[in-house]
Amino acid sequence: MPEQPGTPCGGPTSACAAVSRRGFLAASAAAGAGAATLATQAVASSAAGDAAAQPAAPGATTVQMTVNGAGRSLTLDPCVTLLDALRDQLDLTGSKKGCDHGQxxxxxxxxxGRRINSCLTLAVMHEGDSITTIEGLGTPEALHPMQAAFVRHDGFQCGFCTPGQICSSVAMLQEIRQGVPSHATADLMQVRFSDAEVRERMAGNLCRCAAYPNIVAAIRDAAGART
Incomplete structure (x- = not known):
């Protein structure tokens, strides 16, 4: 049968015969650019609408706590950990997210006053509690005695674990003063400071730079037990 006018690309009398290869490519590029622009505008419009229409996540709850001596009110998802609340909502980034598994x-x-792994507890569990982070222990102008001891004894290298080490050290010395025994305590009725006690009680704070001897020396210094 003879080719009918207007049929697609069947011969010299087809509609495609009148369209050059260059013209076809130019038209295709223009169509693609137009589609991309429309898609971008749609995404941007949707994102703007979402941002304006999200006052709070469904199920969000408000928690009142004292952080570094100041009362704070946080509206957050019940699944948010205390660590994430401190870092993301209060910008207290001294507390580090290392393993996020409490290890x-x-x-x-x-x-x-008691030390905890903030990655293992939910923020909503601390209604009315008093939280102290590394930022609340001291300032560059007025260091906490433990912070000053870590500086004197080079108790850190990369510094990533140092905030947790210092907070744990402060609480650990208080445990010894209160007579709380550890696995290294020989006499449960006489809990005394010793390097062995320090190493046992600080076993949950890892230092990948292996600054452990200097950390023990810093804690011994801060405890007033220089030997």
Whole structure:
């Protein structure tokens, strides 16, 4: 049968015969650019709408706590850990997210004076609690005695674990003063400071730079037990 006018690309009388290869490519490029522009505008419009229409996540709750001596009110998802709340909502980034499994101690903070791994506890569990992070222990102008001891004894190298080490050290000395025994305590009725006690009690705070001898020396210094 003879080719009918307007049929696609069948011969010299087809509609495609009138379109050059260059013209076809130019038209295709223009169509693609137009589609991409429309898609970008749609995404941007959707994102702007989402940002304006998200006052709080569904199920969010408000928690009142004292952080470094100041009352704070946080509205957050019940699944947010204390570590993430401190870092992401309060910008207290001294507490580090090391393993996020409670195995390295880099996230150690003090809750009502006791040390905990903040990555293993939910922020909503600390309604009314007093939280102390490394930022609340001292300042560059007025270091906490433990911070000053770590500086004197080079108790850090990369420094990533240091905030957790210092917070843990402060609480650990308080445990010894209160007579709380450890696995290294020989006489449960006479809990005394010793390097062995320090090493045992600080076993949950890992230092990948292996500055352990200097850390023990710094804690001994801060405890007033220089030997």
């Amino acid at each position: 390295c101690g880099a996230c150690t903070v003090l809750v009502n």
